[in-house]
Amino acid sequence: MALPYSKRLIELFLSPKNVGEIPDADAKATEGSPACGDMVQLFLKVDPETKRIMDVKFKSYGCASNIATASIVTELAKGKTLEEAKSISWKDAERELGGLPLTKIHCAVLAVDALHTAIENYEHQHGLLKEKTPTTPEIIIQRLKRVIDPRKGVDVVRAKTVKDVVVENGVATITLNLKQDEEFAQHLAQEIEERISPLWDIEKVEVKYS
Numbered sequence: 317m318a319l320p321y322s323k324r325l326i327e328l329f330l331s332p333k334n335v336g337e338i339p340d341a342d343a344k345a346t347e348g349s350p351a352c353g354d355m356v357q358l359f360l361k362v363d364p365e366t367k368r369i370m371d372v373k374f375k376s377y378g379c380a381s382n383i384a385t386a387s388i389v390t391e392l393a394k395g396k397t398l399e400e401a402k403s404i405s406w407k408d409a410e411r412e413l414g415g416l417p418l419t420k421i422h423c424a425v426l427a428v429d430a431l432h433t434a435i436e437n438y439e440h441q442h443g444l445l446k447e448k449t450p451t452t453p454e455i456i457i458q459r460l461k462r463v464i465d466p467r468k469g470v471d472v473v474r475a476k477t478v479k480d481v482v483v484e485n486g487v488a489t490i491t492l493n494l495k496q497d498e499e500f501a502q503h504l505a506q507e508i509e510e511r512i513s514p515l516w517d518i519e520k521v522e523v524k525y526s
C-alpha cells in the first residue's frame with residue numbers, strides 16, 4: 317500500500333536534521349505526552365545580545381510526520397531572531413514538506429507548539445516579556461491545559477486531575493486528585509513542574525496529592 321507521504325517527508329524521517337539535546341540550553345519545551353508517545357522536546361540556544369537562535373535541537377517520540385516536521389521547523393528557526401521565529405507556523409512546515417495528510421496535521425502542530433513554547437519560556441526566564449503580568453491560578457490553569465493525563469487521554473484540567481491551584485509569594489501549589497503512588501503520579505508531577513517553573517515570577521512549584 318502506498319504511504320500518503322511526500323518524498324521529502326520520507327527523506328527527513330529517515331535522516332532528520334537537528335536531532336538531539338542541548339545540555340546547556342537557554343530554554344526548552346515539551347509538547348505532547350511522554351506517556352502516550354506523541355511527544356516532542358525542543359531545546360534552544362539564543363544569542364543574548366541579538367536574540368537570534370544560534371542552535372536548536374529536538375527529540376521526538378512521535379511518528380514519521382512529527383520527526384519530519386520537527387526537522388523542518390528547527391531548520392526554519394535556526395538563525396532567526398525570536399520575534400521572527402514566532403511567526404513560523406505548521407503551514408510553513410506543511411508547505412516545505414509538499415503536503416501532509418489531514419490526519420497528520422497535529423504532528424506538525426506539536427512541533428511548532430514546542431518551538432513557540434520554548435521561545436515563550438525563554439522570554440519568561442530572561443526578562444523579555446513586554447508586560448509582566450503577575451501569575452494567577454488562571455494563567456497556571458491555561459498552561460496545565462497542555463499537560464495530558466495519560467490515563468484519560470485528555471489534558472489534566474479537562475480530566476479533572478487538577479483539584480486546586482494556589483499562587484502565593486512566588487510559590488505555585490498544584491494539588492492533584494491523585495494518590496502519590498498511583499500510576500503516572502510522579503510522571504505528571506514532573507511534567508507540571510517543567511510546564512510551570514519557567515513563568516517569570518514563579519520561584520518554586522509544589523505538586524501535592526490528595
Ligand code: FES
Nearest residue numbers: 354378379382423
Ligand atoms: Fe501523533 Fe504523528 S505525532 S500521529
